[in-house]
Amino acid sequence: MTTDVKRDLVIVESPSKARTVGRFLGKNYVVLASMGHVRDLPKDWDVEDIDINFQAPYINTKKTLIAEIKKAAKHAESVYLATDPDREGEAISWHLVEAAKLGNSKDLKRVVFHEITDAAVQEAFAHPRQIDMHLVNAQQARRVLDRGVGYKGSNFLWSKIPGGRRKGLSAGRVQSIALKIIVDREREIEAFKPQEYWVITADLQTQSAQNKHIFSASLKTVPGQKGKPIINNESAAMEIKGDLERAVYKVANVTRREARQRARPPFTTSTLQQQAARSFRFSASRTMRIAQDLYEGIVKQNSEPEGLITYMRTDSTNLAENALSEAEKHIITQYGADYSSGPRRYKTKSKSAQEAHEAIRPTSIDNTPEKIKQYLSSEQLRLYTMIWKRTIASQMTDAIVDNTGVDIKAIATNGKEYIVRATGSVIKFDGYRKLYIETQDEDAQNDDSEQLPSLLEGDSLEKQTVEANQKFTQPPPRFTEANLIRFLEEQGIGRPSTWATIVGTIEKRQYVDREKSRFKPTPTGMAVSDLLTKHISSIMDTGFTASIEAKLDSIADGDQNWINMLQEFFGPFVKEVSTAKEKADRVPSQRLVQLSDEKCVGGDYLVIRQSRYGKFLGCGKFPECRVAISTRPGERASGEVTENWKVDWETAMENCAIAHPEAAAAVAAEANKKRGSRKNSKKRDKT
């Protein structure tokens, strides 16, 4: 290659993608990565009045990179803008043109591809187009709107919550809704009243001499009650139990139904995060970090780095044609043609999906987990194996299951007729399940259906035991990370690239705590959610958020002017915030602390406080009373006071009085010292 040959410039978003695309295009192209956005609003800029000539005041955020692009463009005949084919990607292209002044230079071409295959890239380069300013404007509107909502909302919180500014409390289009559903759920749980109910089951045995089989059946109908039996007290349960213990059992009816179970679609960001949480208990951010490693690839002996999976921030379930055929080939050779469903394409459910990328899949089906095991860490291998299997399973046939239901008449000695029912299911054809069976959500009811003996109408059965168990209805569960992300995706709120960080934000603000990996709002989180819901209700309403998304779409389609849209939005919004500032009461600081179950000597509750060293118990009357009790190292403060705390607490209380703050401080310090020496003696005992 001689040096005077012009090398055209291609710009994509990610360095890994640049490497792959560069390989497809060959030596006549220089491929650079923008690494995401290259310009943004200044940090201190907030929306005020927007007039019709409004121009957002952007600043460059990647100066050296822009300089590099400028330089490369000088040596190029054509510049290909190959950023992602969605709203943000289109905007990145435009920002690049503006920031690196590419407009007055060369031949500018916008090219888009939805999958990184040689064919797709060649096809894209054969059909370049211009930058779509409608799409760019939709992104500008999105950006300005988020800034305005975020900053004005945050400012409102600072004015109403003591210490809010110092703690950096924040509000935003996405984080505030995430917080609200966690708070709403908590209120549901608080208001929940458990209802008693009884579950009655009978273990029955077949009568045939050579094959005695025991199975269990549960009560289905009670004489005099329509539908599902309602048994809500012990005496009713015992009466039925007594009847069933003295009853004759006969099979009344056998039904058999064939059901098909379809494989799940290939992974998107949100389903990958959910499934990795269920299967491996990975956090969303851990999943993303591991996926990023797989995407950037591994270096096999004597070869180029090779990306193992396609892009991990995606909302699409689409698979490239070559992936479909590779999968089909693999299935047929490994399992036979019966197991191949033929190319199966999945529709994306989420209404806000932009489908800039493919589903998350292995770049090559040939890279079986077995083959590349040696190059991966154990967590990488686990995630990769799951992606590999689910991709292939998505192209396999349905599993066919035989569901059997048996109704059994139980005639008690007093003449009452009950029906008990046994269900069983047998897999007739395993289909995709041969390769991949998904770990279920622990919230999901697992059906305890077993294999039933073959039964015929009229068969007599022998009763073994009858059991009546008292149960109580359970409140709805708190959200896990995965549940929360699924909710946001269903509502079209947030994007694949931000879900993991949103979770981080509401935790960092200490709006939520984790209890057994589920989110529980803190008093501050509740106060913030309540304030916003009451006074800036628009941003807390999922319907309203959806309508904004619709408006952004109409800007993208060229049906609406983006500046008009912003004016229409911010007019009422600014008013809403200013009346909120007038009307809302300042939150009393007592509402921001979490009470413990214990009281201080002066009668005030001890509260759970957060310091830079961790949590501790302090008197609610601080600073008048300075009692402070540490948790033991490694233990977190919860609503309860542990035995060991109590000892410290009692010692402190004996000597503490609110009237004597110095004494109280000394006592608290003394208690801590004692705790330390006790712990040390324990340590000595051990060794």
Add this chain to the structure above:
DNA sequence: CAGTGAGCGAGCTTCCGCTTGACTT
């Protein structure tokens, strides 16, 4: 390991989305 926190109010922070690197605490 120890020992923590509030409000005051001068001077800062706060949003969502796109993407990775590293000019040391």
